[in-house]
Amino acid sequence: MEAILFYLTALVAILAAFFVTKCRNPVNSALCLVTNFLCLAVLYVMLEAPFMAAIQIMVYAGAIMVLIVFVIMLLNLGTATKSVYTHGLLGGGVLSVLMLFLTNRFVANGQATGTGGEITSEVIQSYGHTELIGKAMFTDFLLPFEIASILLLVAIIGAVVLSKRKV
Amino acid sequence: MISVHHYLLLSAILFCIGTFGVLTRKNAIVIFMCIEVMLNSVNLTFIALSRHVGNMDGQIFVFFVMTVAAAEAAVGLALMIAFFRNRESIDVDDFNMLKW
Numbered sequence: 001m002e003a004i005l006f007y008l009t010a011l012v013a014i015l016a017a018f019f020v021t022k023c024r025n026p027v028n029s030a031l032c033l034v035t036n037f038l039c040l041a042v043l044y045v046m047l048e049a050p051f052m053a054a055i056q057i058m059v060y061a062g063a064i065m066v067l068i069v070f071v072i073m074l075l076n077l078g079t080a081t082k083s084v085y086t087h088g089l090l091g092g093g094v095l096s097v098l099m100l101f102l103t104n105r106f107v108a109n110g111q112a113t114g115t116g117g118e119i120t121s122e123v124i125q126s127y128g129h130t131e132l133i134g135k136a137m138f139t140d141f142l143l144p145f146e147i148a149s150i151l152l153l154v155a156i157i158g159a160v161v162l163s164k165r166k167v
Numbered sequence: 168m169i170s171v172h173h174y175l176l177l178s179a180i181l182f183c184i185g186t187f188g189v190l191t192r193k194n195a196i197v198i199f200m201c202i203e204v205m206l207n208s209v210n211l212t213f214i215a216l217s218r219h220v221g222n223m224d225g226q227i228f229v230f231f232v233m234t235v236a237a238a239e240a241a242v243g244l245a246l247m248i249a250f251f252r253n254r255e256s257i258d259v260d261d262f263n264m265l266k267w
Binding site for chain 2: 036
């Protein structure tokens, strides 16, 4: 049952990612990208990370995709599709297939070591995933959390300054 | 039973598809979306290995990757709007002002 769900989700994710690169109209690419994000959220649930799945749907499939679709609509790119929409197909294809071959070799020949940490399925079931994430984030990773908030502030100011007509 | 290798292979395939898109497409927004596909495949690797190892640190890292992706989306799309205002196009072939 789990295997069927995994293979189905993986198939849809790969097809959606492929159509992101293939579709001529950027709006279709954006819709395929949303499908890909939703499939990854399903995989996160299967990996016992429901909080990450929720964040994936809210932040990626929600906020970032709204931003991308908004910019596509704002620039009116749907009508401006050209006859030639790709370049370097051969070089890019060869390079990505080579990379796929290399990564598959790495994964097939290597062993994922270091199992048996303290976060097991029982701990996640009893504590709750969100609580574990919150505990880790506000104790061990407090400084990176604050730095991330400063990064977001800088990004907001940068976006406003860049898109203003006159500073 | 699905092992961690399945997830690693899936994320490798997604990453390579994203690379293919970044290398071949001309539209800057589509290139940006392909970069998002690559970032997401790396997130999948992090969460799969975090589950495999039994440690929370990989998932915290995914949280920060998402933060950086949001910041990147805001600034990158603002750059594209500014560029479109100057050139009336976001074709990467027109991004050649620094070329000599």
